[in-house]
Amino acid sequence: MSDWRDFGPDTLSPPLRAALVVFARHGYHGASIRMIAEEAGLSVPGLYHHYRSKQAILAALVDTAMDELFEHSEAAVEDAGGDPVARFENLVESLARFHMARSDQAFVASTEMRSMDPGVRDHHIAQRDSQQAMLEDTIRAGVDSGDFACEHPEDAARAISSLCVSISSWYRPDGPLTADDVVARHLHFARGMVGAGPGRRGR
Amino acid sequence: MSDWRDFGPDTLSPPLRAALVVFARHGYHGASIRMIAEEAGLSVPGLYHHYRSKQAILAALVDTAMDELFEHSEAAVEDAGGDPVARFENLVESLARFHMARSDQAFVASTEMRSMDPGVRDHHIAQRDSQQAMLEDTIRAGVDSGDFACEHPEDAARAISSLCVSISSWYRPDGPLTADDVVARHLHFARGMVGAGPGRRGR
Amino acid sequence: MSDWRDFGPDTLSPPLRAALVVFARHGYHGASIRMIAEEAGLSVPGLYHHYRSKQAILAALVDTAMDELFEHSEAAVEDAGGDPVARFENLVESLARFHMARSDQAFVASTEMRSMDPGVRDHHIAQRDSQQAMLEDTIRAGVDSGDFACEHPEDAARAISSLCVSISSWYRPDGPLTADDVVARHLHFARGMVGAGPGRRGR
Amino acid sequence: MSDWRDFGPDTLSPPLRAALVVFARHGYHGASIRMIAEEAGLSVPGLYHHYRSKQAILAALVDTAMDELFEHSEAAVEDAGGDPVARFENLVESLARFHMARSDQAFVASTEMRSMDPGVRDHHIAQRDSQQAMLEDTIRAGVDSGDFACEHPEDAARAISSLCVSISSWYRPDGPLTADDVVARHLHFARGMVGAGPGRRGR
DNA sequence: CATGAATGAGGCTTCATTCAT
DNA sequence: CATGAATGAAGCCTCATTCAT
Numbered sequence: 011m012s013d014w015r016d017f018g019p020d021t022l023s024p025p026l027r028a029a030l031v032v033f034a035r036h037g038y039h040g041a042s043i044r045m046i047a048e049e050a051g052l053s054v055p056g057l058y059h060h061y062r063s064k065q066a067i068l069a070a071l072v073d074t075a076m077d078e079l080f081e082h083s084e085a086a087v088e089d090a091g092g093d094p095v096a097r098f099e100n101l102v103e104s105l106a107r108f109h110m111a112r113s114d115q116a117f118v119a120s121t122e123m124r125s126m127d128p129g130v131r132d133h134h135i136a137q138r139d140s141q142q143a144m145l146e147d148t149i150r151a152g153v154d155s156g157d158f159a160c161e162h163p164e165d166a167a168r169a170i171s172s173l174c175v176s177i178s179s180w181y182r183p184d185g186p187l188t189a190d191d192v193v194a195r196h197l198h199f200a201r202g203m204v205g206a207g208p209g210r211r212g213r
Numbered sequence: 214m215s216d217w218r219d220f221g222p223d224t225l226s227p228p229l230r231a232a233l234v235v236f237a238r239h240g241y242h243g244a245s246i247r248m249i250a251e252e253a254g255l256s257v258p259g260l261y262h263h264y265r266s267k268q269a270i271l272a273a274l275v276d277t278a279m280d281e282l283f284e285h286s287e288a289a290v291e292d293a294g295g296d297p298v299a300r301f302e303n304l305v306e307s308l309a310r311f312h313m314a315r316s317d318q319a320f321v322a323s324t325e326m327r328s329m330d331p332g333v334r335d336h337h338i339a340q341r342d343s344q345q346a347m348l349e350d351t352i353r354a355g356v357d358s359g360d361f362a363c364e365h366p367e368d369a370a371r372a373i374s375s376l377c378v379s380i381s382s383w384y385r386p387d388g389p390l391t392a393d394d395v396v397a398r399h400l401h402f403a404r405g406m407v408g409a410g411p412g413r414r415g416r
Numbered sequence: 417m418s419d420w421r422d423f424g425p426d427t428l429s430p431p432l433r434a435a436l437v438v439f440a441r442h443g444y445h446g447a448s449i450r451m452i453a454e455e456a457g458l459s460v461p462g463l464y465h466h467y468r469s470k471q472a473i474l475a476a477l478v479d480t481a482m483d484e485l486f487e488h489s490e491a492a493v494e495d496a497g498g499d500p501v502a503r504f505e506n507l508v509e510s511l512a513r514f515h516m517a518r519s520d521q522a523f524v525a526s527t528e529m530r531s532m533d534p535g536v537r538d539h540h541i542a543q544r545d546s547q548q549a550m551l552e553d554t555i556r557a558g559v560d561s562g563d564f565a566c567e568h569p570e571d572a573a574r575a576i577s578s579l580c581v582s583i584s585s586w587y588r589p590d591g592p593l594t595a596d597d598v599v600a601r602h603l604h605f606a607r608g609m610v611g612a613g614p615g616r617r618g619r
Numbered sequence: 620m621s622d623w624r625d626f627g628p629d630t631l632s633p634p635l636r637a638a639l640v641v642f643a644r645h646g647y648h649g650a651s652i653r654m655i656a657e658e659a660g661l662s663v664p665g666l667y668h669h670y671r672s673k674q675a676i677l678a679a680l681v682d683t684a685m686d687e688l689f690e691h692s693e694a695a696v697e698d699a700g701g702d703p704v705a706r707f708e709n710l711v712e713s714l715a716r717f718h719m720a721r722s723d724q725a726f727v728a729s730t731e732m733r734s735m736d737p738g739v740r741d742h743h744i745a746q747r748d749s750q751q752a753m754l755e756d757t758i759r760a761g762v763d764s765g766d767f768a769c770e771h772p773e774d775a776a777r778a779i780s781s782l783c784v785s786i787s788s789w790y791r792p793d794g795p796l797t798a799d800d801v802v803a804r805h806l807h808f809a810r811g812m813v814g815a816g817p818g819r820r821g822r
Numbered sequence: 823c824a825t826g827a828a829t830g831a832g833g834c835t836t837c838a839t840t841c842a843t
Numbered sequence: 844c845a846t847g848a849a850t851g852a853a854g855c856c857t858c859a860t861t862c863a864t
Contacts, residue, residue, distance in 0.1 A: 035327065036242075036327060037240060037241075037242055037327060037328065038240075038242075038243075039239070039240055039241075039242035039243035040241070040242040040327070040328060042853075042854065042855085043854080043855060043856080044853090044854090044855095052827095052828080052829095053828065053829050053830080054829085054830095054855090054856080055828070055829055055830085055856085055857075055858085056827070056828050056829065058855095058856070058857080059826080059827060059828065060827090063855080063856080064855070064856090121324065124238065124239065124240060124243070125240065125243060162398060165390075165398050168383065169376055169379075169398075169399075169402055172375070172376060172379035173372055173375060173376055173379075175379070176372075176375035176376075176378070176379065179375075180371065187368075195365060195368050195372075196372075199372055199405070199406050202402070202405030202406060203402050203405060245836075245837065245838080246837080246838055246839080247836090247837090247838095255844080255845090256844080256845050256846070256847095257838090257839085258839095258840080258841085258844080258845075258846085258847095259844055259845065261838095261839075261840080262844060263844095266838080266839080267838065267839090441733065442648075442733060443646060443647075443648055443733060443734065444646075444648075444649075445645070445646055445647075445648035445649035446647070446648040446733070446734060448832080448833065448834085449833080449834060449835080450832090450833090450834095458848095458849080458850095459849065459850050459851080460834090460835085460850085460851095461835090461836075461837085461849070461850055461851085462848070462849050462850070464834095464835070464836080465847080465848060465849065466848090469834080469835080470834065470835090527730065530644065530645065530646060530649070531646065531649060568804060571796075571804050574789065575782055575785075575804075575805075575808055578781070578782060578785035579778055579781060579782055579785075581785070582778075582781035582782075582784070582785065585781075586777065593774075601771060601774050601778075602778075605778055605811070605812055608808070608811030608812060609808050609811060651857075651858065651859080652858080652859055652860080653857090653858090653859095661823080661824085662823080662824050662825070662826095663859090663860085664823080664824075664825085664826095664860095664861080664862085665823055665824065667859095667860075667861080668823060669823095672859080672860080673859065673860095824864100825863100825864080826862100826863090826864090827861100827862085827863085827864105828860100828861080828862085828863105829858105829859105829860085829861085830858100830859100830860100831857105831858080831859095832856105832857085832858070832859105833855100833856080833857065833858075834854100834855095834856090834857105835853100835854075835855090835856105836852105836853085836854065836855100837850105837851100837852080837853070837854070838850105838851100838852095838853105839849100839850085839851100840848100840849080840850085841847100841848085841849080842846100842847090842848085842849105843845100843846080843847085843848105
């Protein structure tokens, strides 16, 4: 992980990228395999050559996204060294940046949980939970160190997480806010939620 | 509006309530008319006797929900009198309570925007926008009165709104948190987001 | 059962009769649901209104046929009174007449066992076995009474049964042989197979 | 033809043997080219390298089988010299042995006639007819010589033939009956069908 | 021969919707 | 309102087959 702040272009295969576009626009059940194939410039059996089923496409999409998020998050925390506040802030920033850089993946992953087959869903939930646990851990560490004043770390973690997830449903790269703007605002919100001091990096 | 904090049992017609259950579980496109009819204890033509189309059901569902939210929100603000802080807090509380008392409606409304026909969607967006505007207005009023320190009222409003919407996807009446717990925490988060003082009603 | 020698017109529903024609001509896997619907004068969903699946059609077809065979066979045996030879001959005659009167059903049932889903197949096999057991029983009774000289009743039963089944693959009502001809010849064959005397009813 | 009683291992090419297994289990239309390729340990294009089409595989399979049957039958008849009874009995024995030694081929050939393209089917029917004619001829010769008492040689030939074909659908080499058992029983049945005397070779 | 990619046609099934009774 | 019957369109997926490498 060279730079956890930089996500670069996604690494999706063409069929997967096509499916992402269509899923994001119409939802899993609203997207037909024909739409995906057309978006991918493939025939329907051509699409099935690459993925065994519509469900497998969703699984691949969600899995890739969560892996990427996890890698960046881990790097972000590691990059922060031992300081609880920095660990927390880096983690929130990586969350926010992921939901901007991979907004469609994040949106689909969070929106289509009910469309996943049990096995896929279970895997996804496990990934989400481990991600959530990371966030909770950094908050608790900050509380323990006296940097945060937060009575309900679990609730704060959920709220911060929800807030970052919601970015994916409105943020557009060509919108009025830059990615750095969004990061700054959400860091500000997050600090408030955990009762952090004014923030050593400024507001 | 006798008490804007109390939502009571929903006023949905049986077919509408059935549709709500099915939409919430499977999504609009994942739900079939037959599922809805069965859940409602109606025959398929019986269901069509009440609603002209699947789309009409969705529209009625979403419309009802937004109307209810709007009514309660207006009452909440009015109930606060002239104090900007109280108006803001009551509005946030009504948002949070709505997303707990009507979690399925809220979830479906926020999730199925892409499944709505243009006319239905436009109407829904207008309702959302007016709701969002209320929140922004109370924040700006608080800033003007010097009660809030908030550089980007629009962003804060969106974040608070998102946070409340997200309640609908995890809150369960029989879960570990009471509705009052959830309200308290979210009021706390919301105050932090607009840079309110310590909160005159206690924390 | 008024007259076990008379099968009369089949009692198949129109969709079932259509399926029978198509299955007999193309085989289960070679028959498409569209062919069946067309033969039935229905649209494809119209066909599904009557039967839940292609497999259910096959099951209904086979089940009906075996039931009919069993009813006629039981009546035939009963009609023979206590004489072992008459019981045997009536049973063989009912088998032969069934495979002429219901040649398509019999052909499909015997040919498409491998196309049946496990549950359907098991049921069908049980029906066949009980039918086969009837035949074996009459042969053993004839051996016990000294009317037949047959060392391997089981093998004879299987051979006689196979012979009758094979009728369904060549017999045509408008062919050179009348149904009575076919019965006479097969009674003759069957008597020879169980080592019966010259036949008290003449040859 | 060294010994017409001995069929030895089949001479099928690996792809053909694979196709046989799959056709026997699922039927022609229920078998896919991919199943056959997998069973053969070949890739799909690899399979097409050997055979031009699925239909060509069926044709080769059926053709090989009928040729083999014909060769053995001719040798059996020739081996019998001029005696009509011996000619008949050898022919029946070769039929029975073929349907045991090549049960799958025989089963597929008799079952998939309706799946053959016209040209293939016509060829197969011609082969069957010539085989059937051989049997009829030996019966008629026996009748002419006074060895058989049979009013309808054509019907007897068909019945004997059907009986032997049916062997292929139940005989298993590891079953309770040896091949010699099966031959003995069917010779017995066949003699009875043509009104032969007690059988000079013993029963 | 294998791999990998591709496709038109068609497989079974279900969709939302309607109409007669 | 229910029952029962119906349908055009479309759902996901697989078919036999081909071609480039």
